[in-house]
Structures are given as C-alpha cells and as structure tokens.
Amino acid sequence: xxxxxxxxxxxxxxxxxxxxxxxxxxxxxxxxxxxxxxxxxxxxxxxxxxxxxxxxxxxxxxxxxxxxxxxxxxxxxxxxxxxxxxxxxxxxxxxxxxxxxxxxxxxxxxxxxxxxxxxxxxxxxxxxxxxxxxxxxxxxxxxxxxxxxxxxxxxxxxxxxxxxxxxxxxxxxxxxxxxxxxxx
Numbered sequence: 329x330x331x332x333x334x335x336x337x338x339x340x341x342x343x344x345x346x347x348x349x350x351x352x353x354x355x356x357x358x359x360x361x362x363x364x365x366x367x368x369x370x371x372x373x374x375x376x377x378x379x380x381x382x383x384x385x386x387x388x389x390x391x392x393x394x395x396x397x398x399x400x401x402x403x404x405x406x407x408x409x410x411x412x413x414x415x416x417x418x419x420x421x422x423x424x425x426x427x428x429x430x431x432x433x434x435x436x437x438x439x440x441x442x443x444x445x446x447x448x449x450x451x452x453x454x455x456x457x458x459x460x461x462x463x464x465x466x467x468x469x470x471x472x473x474x475x476x477x478x479x480x481x482x483x484x485x486x487x488x489x490x491x492x493x494x495x496x497x498x499x500x501x502x503x504x505x506x507x508x509x510x511x512x
Contacts, residue, residue, distance in 0.1 A: 342366045344378070346401065359399060360406070374424040376401040379409070381416065396429070398468075409468045417461065420488040420495075426467050428476070428495055430483050433462055463495055 341363045345356040360366060362384070369380045377400050383393035386408065394415025397406040410416055412431045419429035442449075461483040463476045479499055486497040 340365065344369065344380070344399070359401070368419065370419075370421060372398060372424055373421050379419075379421070380406075381419075382406070384408075386411065396427075410466060410473075411471075412473075417483075418486055420486070422465075422488065422492045425469055426465060428463055428465055428486070428488065430461050430463055430486055430497070433460055433475075463497060 342365050343361070344359040344366050346359055347354075347356045359378070365383045366380045367382075369378055371377075372379050377398050379396055379398050381394055382397045384397060384406070385393075386395070388411065391411050391413055392415045394417075395408055395412055396410040396416055396419055397408050399406040409427075410429065412429075414432040416429045416431045419427055421427045460480060462479065463483065463486060465474045465476055466472070476495070477497075479497075481499045481501060483497050484500045486495055488495055
C-alpha cells in the first residue's frame with residue numbers, strides 16, 4: 329500500500345503482486361502499476377486471471393468506483409466486468425462465466441428527489457430509509473444481470489455453497505446494530 333499525493337490531497341493506493349509458493353528467491357511479479365485501490369482480490373475459476381474491486385475510472389461518468397475488474401496474468405490492462413452505477417459490495421465466482429454479487433439498486437425515489445434539490449447532506453443510521461442491498465447474478469460474457477432476491481433490509485454478507493447452487497446471506501435488521509447492538 330502506498331500514498332499518492334495530488335495537490336496536497338493524500339489518497340491510499342494498492343499494488344498487486346504475484347509470488348509462487350515454491351519461490352525460494354523471494355522474487356515477486358508486480359501486476360498493477362496504477363495509483364488505484366484494489367480490494368477483494370480473487371482468482372477467476374479455471375482461468376489465469378485475477379478479479380478485484382477497484383476505484384479505477386470508467387468511460388461512463390455515471391458509474392461509481394467499486395466495480396469488479398479482471399486482470400489477465402499473461403499481461404495487459406485490467407478490464408471491467410461489472411458496470412453497476414453504485415458499485416458492488418461483495419462477490420463470488422460460480423464459474424469462469426458467471427458470478428453473484430451484492431450491490432445497492434439504482435437510486436430510490438427519495439435519493440433522486442434529494443439530488444434534484446442539490447441536497448448534499450448524508451443521513452447516518454436512517455432507519456426509515458435503509459440502503460436496499462440485493463443479490464445479483466451476472467453473466468460476464470453476455471453482460472446480463474439478474475436480481476435474485478427481494479430482501480428490503482441491508483445485506484451485510486453472503487457466501488456461496490460448496491456446490492455453488494445456493495447463496496446464504498445475512499440480513500441486518502437494524503442499520504444501528506453494528507454500533508450499539510440495541511436492535512437485533
């Protein structure tokens with residue numbers, strides 16, 4: 329991890345390295361060379377590729393940072409595989425063609441209304457309007473994204489079953505639980 333300085337502003341960034349387990353010389357191969365963050369690194373099943381969430385910029389200015397990118401280990405630039413406006417939160421590969429991920433859906437009516445009013449306030453622990461997180465299935469070859477659940481509470485974590493046919497997830501009943509454990 330490093331710190332990039334731009335006009336007095338410090339921003340953390342990450343570099344991804346690859347090393348072999350039988351590497352006795354301690355030689356690592358640097359895979360990324362940009363000043364971006366890279367988190368949630370996973371191997372792509374059956375491929376010589378890595379996937380990770382990143383704050384890299386998209387050509388589409390409407391799409392936020394935090395989407396999923398893939399990096400071929402043979403070389404080249406990473407490329408995006410999700411284009412979710414709000415970014416993704418968690419993900420798991422089913423196979424080399426499809427994955428499940430959690431993300432917030434597009435802006436709610438309230439969010440659109442506040443944006444039109446140029447309201448920049450951020451409400452913390454809003455029990456009346458909690459963020460709605462859903463689970464989605466994505467085919468990376470076709471770009472098709474399908475919502476898998478209708479849960480209206482925030483999903484805080486998910487995990488695929490060993491056979492990759494089911495998803496278990498945890499729903500937070502209160503947005504304040506992490507802070508005070510008062511409401512389960």
